Amino acid sequence: MNKTLSLWGLGALLASALLAPDAAAQAGFTPITFKNASVHDPSVVKAGDTYYVFGSHLAAAKSTDLMNWQQLTDGVSATNPLFLNGSANVFTELAETFSWAQSNTLWAADVRQLADGRFYMYYNACKGDSPRSAMGLAVADRIEGPYVDKGIFLRSGMWGQASHDGTVYDAMKHPNAVDPHVFSDNAGRLWMIYGSYSGGIFIMQMNPTNGMPLPGQGYGKRLMGGNHARIEGAFVMYSPATAYYYLFTSFGGLDATGGYNMRVARSRNPDGPYLDAQGKDMAGVRSDPAKPLFDDASIAPYGVKLMGNYLFERKLGEPGTGIGTGYVSPGHNSAYYDAATGKHFLVFHTRFPERGEQHEIRVHQMLMNADGWPVVAPYRYAKEKAVAVRREFVAGDYLFVNHGKDISAAIKRSQHVTLAANGAVTGAVTGTWALVGANGVELRLQGAATPYKGAFLSQWDETSKSYVMTLSALSGEGVAVFGSRLLPRTDAQVVNAIHAELSLGNTSAVSTDLSLPTSGARGSTITWTSSNPAVVSHTGVVNAAAGDVTLTLSARIAKGTASAVKTFTVTVRKAGGLLAHYAFDGNLHDATGTSGPGVVVGSRIDAAGGSIGYEAGVKGNAAVFNGASGIRLPNGLIASNNYTVALWLKPAQLTAFSTTFFGARTTDSWISLLPMGHDFVNGASMLWSGTAWYDAGLGMNIPVGRWSHLAFSVRNGAVNVYVNGVKRFSGTNFPNVFTNTGGVFALGVNWWDTPYKGSMDDLRIYGSALGDADVAALAR
Numbered sequence: 095m096n097k098t099l100s101l102w103g104l105g106a107l108l109a110s111a112l113l114a115p116d117a118a119a120q121a122g123f124t125p126i127t128f129k130n131a132s133v134h135d136p137s138v139v140k141a142g143d144t145y146y147v148f149g150s151h152l153a154a155a156k157s158t159d160l161m162n163w164q165q166l167t168d169g170v171s172a173t174n175p176l177f178l179n180g181s182a183n184v185f186t187e188l189a190e191t192f193s194w195a196q197s198n199t200l201w202a203a204d205v206r207q208l209a210d211g212r213f214y215m216y217y218n219a220c221k222g223d224s225p226r227s228a229m230g231l232a233v234a235d236r237i238e239g240p241y242v243d244k245g246i247f248l249r250s251g252m253w254g255q256a257s258h259d260g261t262v263y264d265a266m267k268h269p270n271a272v273d274p275h276v277f278s279d280n281a282g283r284l285w286m287i288y289g290s291y292s293g294g295i296f297i298m299q300m301n302p303t304n305g306m307p308l309p310g311q312g313y314g315k316r317l318m319g320g321n322h323a324r325i326e327g328a329f330v331m332y333s334p335a336t337a338y339y340y341l342f343t344s345f346g347g348l349d350a351t352g353g354y355n356m357r358v359a360r361s362r363n364p365d366g367p368y369l370d371a372q373g374k375d376m377a378g379v380r381s382d383p384a385k386p387l388f389d390d391a392s393i394a395p396y397g398v399k400l401m402g403n404y405l406f407e408r409k410l411g412e413p414g415t416g417i418g419t420g421y422v423s424p425g426h427n428s429a430y431y432d433a434a435t436g437k438h439f440l441v442f443h444t445r446f447p448e449r450g451e452q453h454e455i456r457v458h459q460m461l462m463n464a465d466g467w468p469v470v471a472p473y474r475y476a477k478e479k480a481v482a483v484r485r486e487f488v489a490g491d492y493l494f495v496n497h498g499k500d501i502s503a504a505i506k507r508s509q510h511v512t513l514a515a516n517g518a519v520t521g522a523v524t525g526t527w528a529l530v531g532a533n534g535v536e537l538r539l540q541g542a543a544t545p546y547k548g549a550f551l552s553q554w555d556e557t558s559k560s561y562v563m564t565l566s567a568l569s570g571e572g573v574a575v576f577g578s579r580l581l582p583r584t585d586a587q588v589v590n591a592i593h594a595e596l597s598l599g600n601t602s603a604v605s606t607d608l609s610l611p612t613s614g615a616r617g618s619t620i621t622w623t624s625s626n627p628a629v630v631s632h633t634g635v636v637n638a639a640a641g642d643v644t645l646t647l648s649a650r651i652a653k654g655t656a657s658a659v660k661t662f663t664v665t666v667r668k669a670g671g672l673l674a675h676y677a678f679d680g681n682l683h684d685a686t687g688t689s690g691p692g693v694v695v696g697s698r699i700d701a702a703g704g705s706i707g708y709e710a711g712v713k714g715n716a717a718v719f720n721g722a723s724g725i726r727l728p729n730g731l732i733a734s735n736n737y738t739v740a741l742w743l744k745p746a747q748l749t750a751f752s753t754t755f756f757g758a759r760t761t762d763s764w765i766s767l768l769p770m771g772h773d774f775v776n777g778a779s780m781l782w783s784g785t786a787w788y789d790a791g792l793g794m795n796i797p798v799g800r801w802s803h804l805a806f807s808v809r810n811g812a813v814n815v816y817v818n819g820v821k822r823f824s825g826t827n828f829p830n831v832f833t834n835t836g837g838v839f840a841l842g843v844n845w846w847d848t849p850y851k852g853s854m855d856d857l858r859i860y861g862s863a864l865g866d867a868d869v870a871a872l873a874r
Contacts, residue, residue, distance in 0.1 A: 148205050187243040188243055247307055260312070295317045332364075374396055402500075497575065604630075735809075786829050816873070
């Protein structure tokens with residue numbers, strides 16, 4: 095069982111944390127774990143003791159604790175159980191909807207349980223490149239279906255025709271009939287809020303008996319948006335704690351470069367007017383028709399911005415691994431108030447730094463600040479409780495993020511600030527702080543016209559795997575700030591931690607410039623000195639023309655009065671040559687003698703065990719992979735954006751996602767050579783990258799039981815993939831994965847997928863992009 099810790103029980107832990115840098119890890123607590131699911135545009139509803147989210151593409155998931163999610167459905171298909179009822183399926187049930195919208199998928203769904211105890215799904219489909227959409231209602235006796243269609247009740251995009259309000263449809267002022275959310279007010283009236291871009295966000299009253307719109311409303315009442323302002327995903331939550339209705343929306347574009355961010359406004363009435371923290375009526379939010387389409391500048395000043403792109407950046411020497419914790423384009427949220435506990439929750443989908451368009455559900459607790467606005471807890475929900483805190487346990491060093499009011503793809507990276515015991519704020523921002531009441535915080539920061547009001551909350555930090563103090567606060571201008579307290583450490587402890595972690599990866603065969611870090615945790619500095627600056631400079635510039643030269647790089651790590659030196663032996667090799675050659679002639683040695691041997695692993699890149707056999711290959715012997723084992727190659731084999739990988743493959747079977755050659759800088763940034771790609775329809779062999787989900791598909795599968803020569807070359811983003819010496823793919827903008835010498839490499843396995851089954855021979859890795867003729871020669 096996972097264990098959580100309320101602030102009442104945190105005293106001893108935090109007291110010990112003042113003395114020991116990793117007290118949380120030493121305190122014997124079982125680390126909190128989560129199970130993730132992917133539902134885009136998740137709308138939350140609770141049935142019994144289970145939370146459900148329904149979203150776009152008929153995806154759904156459920157959880158009993160808002161931490162561990164079970165994926166129920168994913169994708170609009172004839173087998174999706176939400177509409178599977180005998181011979182009926184989603185395509186037969188919603189045939190009219192798909193026909194009108196000229197689409198084969200569904201957008202954000204919303205499910206509500208009405209007074210009759212049945213579950214009402216508000217579904218919608220949109221053409222996508224125009225607001226031609228249809229919205230309807232389907233009903234089920236069980237929340238997991240099957241749902242039976244009750245028909246379309248709202249349409250949009252009827253060009254040149256009368257719309258629901260009797261006038262000719264105009265996408266600048268009429269809504270797009272998508273993204274519904276249905277809620278009840280305190281008087282028992284039923285409402286639906288909806289819309290995306292186009293004419294804005296609208297609200298209409300619904301019949302609480304059958305869930306359909308009451309007659310005579312047209313499209314209802316506009317609450318915000320218009321002129322194609324990028325505003326969507328409206329959701330209303332009532333809070334008994336403040337007696338306000340809170341209207342959440344997402345501004346910007348939903349993809350990883352769209353700058354999606356969540357905003358909120360509030361009203362005493364379910365149908366508005368909704369005002370932001372500055373008292374601005376959200377009905378005034380619309381794009382300027384005189385400016386280019388999707389004019390974000392006109393709408394950015396409105397609304398209380400709760401969260402946008404951010405990263406609590408883990409610096410060298412801090413606990414944990416990876417780049418830290420953060421989100422990219424978080425949005426299209428729903429919200430939930432739990433009457434039993436008095437907790438407020440924000441439920442949304444998000445992408446992540448360095449993970450492209452992959453997205454997951456996240457749930458964060460919200461607390462009400464002194465002005466009655468929700469502030470979002472910086473880390474995902476892990477059963478934490480908001481209770482009284484002690485001043486000595488909240489003072490300290492923090493990672494600090496200011497979300498601003500902009501709509502931008504830029505990630506707000508954390509800065510270092512200190513909340514001093516005397517009430518001063520120093521570091522990247524300056525000002526004063528105060529503990530208000532049991533757990534409230536008030537920040538008065540230089541340059542801000544109004545104070546930031548919010549709360550302290552002890553939370554589980556997934557990066558450091560420890561409980562940390564966090565703060566979340568909002569200014570009177572509607573700007574959110576987050577803080578995450580760093581575990582107390584002395585200068586010497588910081589220096590020692592950096593010394594232990596600092597690595598340059600494989601430096602036995604360097605041919606390209608080295609990335610030498612110059613800073614670490616908490617303002618520490620790293621100064622480099624080379625014993626032969628003509629070959630490797632003090633900043634890591636490599637002169638590979640010098641030939642094979644071995645030298646020493648020394649790193650002086652300093653913070654305050656503490657310092658330490660760490661040295662690295664570096665061997666520079668001539669640029670562009672053969673970096674490694676694994677012939678598999680009865681062993682896993684590198685025939686060039688440059689790199690170390692491969693190591694047999696189990697079914698994952700970091701799993702122990704496994705076994706590799708040998709058989710006659712194309713050139714001498716070949717390695718045989720049994721479908722449950724792989725080979726871990728030395729780190730740092732590739733450390734630039736110019737390289738070639740070539741090898742012979744004889745698959746015993748084709749399995750989607752199974753890798754042959756795999757290389758990664760992190761678990762989120764990698765390349766993988768697949769005999770059978772992830773496209774289950776065509777299944778083409780491909781070179782795949784997880785940095786930006788790049789598919790270099792070959793349009794064919796290499797055969798089972800026969801040898802094929804595969805090779806791929808990368809030259810500063812230009813990528814070519816070859817089969818038997820013939821170029822099968824050529825493209826640009828291939829991700830630059832290997833930006834340092836810390837890359838991880840393996841054959842036949844990665845961290846996730848079914849291991850490769852078959853044979854490999856004559857793996858060659860070059861430090862340059864070979865030409866067509868050179869690759870063809872390797873295939874002979």
